[in-house]
Structures are given as structure tokens and as C-alpha cells.
Amino acid sequence: MTKILGLTGGIASGKSTVSAYLGSLNLPIIDADLIAREVMKAGSPAISEICEQFGADMLLANGELDRKKLGDVIFASPEKRNQLNDIVQGRIRAEIKRQLSECQKKNPPLIILDIPLLYEEEYENQVDEIMVVYVDVDIQKARLRNRNKELTEEEALNRILSQMPLIEKAELADILIDNNGTIENTLSQVRKWLKTVVPEIEFAE
Ligand SMILES: CC(C)(COP(=O)(O)OP(=O)(O)OC[C@H]1O[C@@H](n2cnc3c(N)ncnc32)[C@H](O)[C@@H]1O)[C@@H](O)C(=O)NCCC(=O)NCCS
Numbered sequence: 690m691t692k693i694l695g696l697t698g699g700i701a702s703g704k705s706t707v708s709a710y711l712g713s714l715n716l717p718i719i720d721a722d723l724i725a726r727e728v729m730k731a732g733s734p735a736i737s738e739i740c741e742q743f744g745a746d747m748l749l750a751n752g753e754l755d756r757k758k759l760g761d762v763i764f765a766s767p768e769k770r771n772q773l774n775d776i777v778q779g780r781i782r783a784e785i786k787r788q789l790s791e792c793q794k795k796n797p798p799l800i801i802l803d804i805p806l807l808y809e810e811e812y813e814n815q816v817d818e819i820m821v822v823y824v825d826v827d828i829q830k831a832r833l834r835n836r837n838k839e840l841t842e843e844e845a846l847n848r849i850l851s852q853m854p855l856i857e858k859a860e861l862a863d864i865l866i867d868n869n870g871t872i873e874n875t876l877s878q879v880r881k882w883l884k885t886v887v888p889e890i891e892f893a894e
């Protein structure tokens with residue numbers, strides 16, 4: 690029986706770090722951020738709707754989405770964020786469903802659904818277990834600003850506040866991964882859990 694793991698957390702909490710590691714072990718990963726990029730690629734129906742509602746200046750000269758510009762708009766305003774969510778979340782959900790059923794046909798022991806908005810968009814029933822990658826908010830903000838150097842203190846905070854508080858996600862988790870320490874420490878917590886689910890898995894340690 691295939692187990693579906695929902696991998697979630699907050700912005701810059703370390704999901705991609707965990708998911709890249711799981712991918713390096715050849716476990717199948719479905720990446721919601723990647724699917725969102727596909728859904729909003731140049732020439733897509735979602736892009737036309739975004740232009741209608743947010744203005745054609747949301748596009749770069751090559752027809753691709755200006756991610757920085759749209760991010761500045763939606764992370765500063767809950768109304769605009771809802772407006773964007775109304776355009777994209779249904780399409781993202783449909784593609785996730787399609788990829789999950791494709792992947793299940795191969796009968797792997799484990800599929801990982803890497804999805805930042807698992808709780809906000811109510812994917813709890815689509816997965817068997819939920820892993821939350823947690824960090825304290827001050828570390829989260831520092832890592833976010835270190836990764837997205839263009840963000841001011843206020844913009845970084847707005848991005849964090851646009852999601853369900855990470856501490857609430859941690860309380861709901863089936864598996865809680867503490868990413869306040871080193872990456873190696875985090876990955877060793879992940880390995881410990883993996884051994885209980887896929888005992889035959891081998892790690893190059
Ligand atoms: C607004 C966009 C263009 C900004 O792009 P940018 O390259 O700066 O950010 P990126 O896509 O890497 O997202 C970074 C993180 O922001 C958070 N985030 C993204 N969208 C949202 C949202 N609608 N609400 C709350 N948090 C969000 C997630 O934690 C995500 O991992 C982009 O985030 C986007 O297209 N968002 C809508 C699609 C979506 O919901 N994606 C999440 C997958 S379910």
C-alpha cells in the first residue's frame with residue numbers, strides 16, 4: 690500500500706531542503722510550488738485571468754509572470770491574495786490530483802506531496818500523514834531575508850503573516866521536524882522517520 694506523506698511548513702521553514710533530500714533518495718516527489726509555476730506559465734489561461742484582474746504590467750517583456758511584482762501585491766493585501774488564490778488554487782489542485790493518481794499506478798511505498806499551503810487549502814484528507822518542518826519565527830524571518838535579499842524587514846514579515854502561524858501547523862503535525870538547528874540535524878530526524886516507513890531504504894551516510 691502506498692503511503693502519501695504531506696510535507697509542509699511555513700515560508701522558508703525548510704520544506705525544499707527536506708524535499709530535495711528525499712528526492713536524492715529517489716523517492717517520488719510532487720511539488721506544489723513547481724505545479725503552481727506550470728499553471729501560471731506564459732500563455733496559460735491562468736495568466737490571462739491574472740492580467741485581466743491585476744493588470745498587464747504583471748508580465749515581463751517575454752510574457753512570463755513578473756513574480757516579484759505579483760508577490761509584492763499579494764503578500765501586502767489579503768484581498769489581492771484571495772483574488773489570486775481564486776484564479777490558481779483550483780487549477781493547482783486538479784494537477785496535484787492528476788500527478789498523484791499517475792504516481793500511485795506505479796505502487797511505490799511512499800509518495801511525498803510537498804505543499805506549503807496544505808492546511809490553508811485543506812489537503813489534509815488527500816494525504817495519510819503530515820510532516821511539518823518547523824522553525825522559530827525569528828530564524829524563519831532571517832532565513833527568508835537571507836534567501837530573498839530584496840525583501841525588507843516588513844515585506845518578509847508580511848510573507849510570514851500571510852500564512853497560518855507555523856506554531857499552529859506544528860501542533861497539528863503527525864511528524865514534527867525541528868529545523869532550528871543545522872541541516873544535518875534536520876535530515877537525521879527525517880532519516881529516523883523514514884526508517885519506520887521504508888525499512889529497506891539505504892542511506893549513503
Ligand atoms: C506570488 C508568487 C508569484 C510569488 O513568487 P515567488 O517566486 O516570490 O515565490 P515562490 O513561488 O517561490 O513561493 C514562495 C513561498 O511563498 C508562499 N506562498 C506562495 N503563494 C502563497 C499564497 N497564495 N498564500 C500564502 N503563501 C504563499 C509559499 O510558502 C511558497 O513556498 C507565487 O508565490 C505564486 O504564484 N503564488 C500563488 C500560487 C501558490 O499558491 N503557490 C503555493 C503552492 S500551493
Ligand SMILES: Nc1ncnc2c1ncn2[C@@H]1O[C@H](COP(=O)(O)OP(=O)(O)OP(=O)(O)O)[C@@H](O)[C@H]1O
Pocket residue numbers: 698699700701702703704705706707722805832833835836868869870871872873875
Ligand atoms: N537548518 C538550516 N540551517 C541554515 N539554513 C537553512 C536551514 N534549513 C534551510 N535553510 C536555508 O533557509 C532557506 C529556506 O529553506 P527552504 O528553501 O528549504 O525553505 P522552504 O520551506 O522550502 O521555503 P519556501 O516555502 O519559501 O519555498 C534556504 O535558503 C535554505 O538553504
